[in-house]
Amino acid sequence: MRAADSRQLDLFGAGDGPAGAPAAAPAGRTPHPAIPPSAIPILPGPRPPAASEPPPALPPGARWLTLQLDGWTLGYALRRARRKTIGLHVRDAGLAIQAPAWATRAQIEDAIRHKAAWIRDKLEDRDRRLEQLALQAGQWRPGGRIPYLGVAIELRLDGARPARYEGDPDAPAEGDRLYLPLPDAADAGRIQERAQAWLQARARIDFDGRLRRCLDRAGQSIAGWGLSSAQGRWGSCTSQRRIRLNWRLIHFAPALIEYVVAHEIAHLKEMNHGPAFWREVERLCPDFRAARDTLRRQPPDTLPLI
CATH class of the missing domain: 3.30.2010.10 (Metalloproteases ("zincins"), catalytic domain)
Structure with a gap:
């Protein structure tokens, strides 16, 4: 807004x-049920790919990796980039990560764990949107x-x-x-x-x-x-x-x-x-x-x- x-x-x-x-939510927000x-x-419509499945094609220079997170498997496309921080993006194809050359695999996975709740929410939003859009053709x-x-x-x-x-x-x-x-x-x-x-x-x-x-x-x-x-x-x-x-x-x-x-x-x-x-x-x-x-x-x- x-x-x-x-x-x-x-x-x-x-x-x-x-x-x-x-x-950020407006001031005064309190916990509540959705x-x-x-x-x-x-x-009903075709389901989007699971979070652990690689997309049909990866971005140039990216590789597909997986990480176990509290009982669920998260897949992500990792690409090295000229940047100072680790960037996380949830797109239609799933989680995409851009990381600087100096970032180790352990540092990248720590960043994923730190944002795990946000990632799961965004993947659920993606699933919902793709299911709705898949419906449109018929x-x-x-x-x-x-x-x-x-x-x-x-x-x-x-x-x-x-x-x-x-x-x-x-x-x-x-x-x-x-x-x-x-x-x-x-x-x-x-x-x-x-x-x-x-x-x-x-x-x-x-x-x-x-x-x-x-x-x-x-x-x-x-x-x-x-x-x-x-x-x-x-x-x-x-x-x-x-x-x-x-x-x-x-x-x-x-x-x-x-x-x-x-x-x-x-x-x-x-x-x-x-x-x-x-x-x-x-x-x-x-x-x-x-x-x-x-x-x-x-x-x-x-x-x-x-």
């Missing part, structure tokens, strides 16, 4: 840097499934009637069906376009209700709000009291949407991310911490529905 010169407060940037510890994975469903078809308000709904085609939802769109259940007004021969691009149009329409309805209820709790008003398709943030609030919410939030469980709404409305009172701001967020959304951390691990540009 950052404050822009135009006094627009953004909710989350592109995520943590490529090496080192994750970005929101369950069902916040945005993982749909997603836009009759019988394909997409996440909507935290559950997986099934796509069906029915060219004879307008789009319709089989179930309760305000309280979806696993396996509900979305019928799109397309012929059976429709290609993936048309199916994606129609499905996203429906999702955006539902986002307008859903987010509007949540905004109104949260504004009532906050005793605040806004000049207006709209949907965003930003790749790097979930929401924003300007000093002109205008709020934008990323439509892709409609994929997530309601608790996460509630947090983003509360976050932006809190900026109407505190145009910063100081302690008073977080107290206001907690007043509007008492369980915000779990949602905040879940969204930090799921930036908008990693969602499959882009």
Whole structure:
């Protein structure tokens, strides 16, 4: 999150840097359980390579090594580089390490052990992202499934009637069906376009209700709000009291949407991310911490529905 010169407060940037510890949390963070994975469903798809398996191709000059870490085997690509420190990067192919010529194998492994928890978290994030992206190729078809308000709904085609939802769109259940007004021969691009149009329409309805209820709790008003398709943030609030919410939030469980709404409305009172701001967020959304951390691990540009 950052404050822009135009006094627009953004909710989350592109995520943590490529090496080192994750970005620092705001003041006042306390330990808490994570929101369950069902916040945005993982749909079945090809699994990413295990952390111990070498990628199909290594970077030039790199070699593949493994290290035993408390009951699990970690593989990594090691490349010597002209640098002063040992750099760790988790990429789609796995853990990549750049080390200066003077660093011994023991020193490199000590650095890995020191960052073991961070590495495991990043590898889990990678697994989740790759599973979601692997889904995309077969997603836009009759019988394909997409996440909507935290559950997986099934796509069906029915060219004879307008789009319709089989179930309760305000309280979806696993396996509900979305019928799109397309012929059976429709290609993936048309199916994606129609499905996203429906999702955006539902986002307008859903987010509007949540905004109104949260504004009532906050005793605040806004000049207006709209949907965003930003790749790097979930929401924003300007000093002109205008709020934008990323439509892709409609994929997530309601608790996460509630947090983003509360976050932006809190900026109407505190145009910063100081302690008073977080107290206001907690007043509007008492369980915000779990949602905040879940969204930090799921930036908008990693969602499959882009």
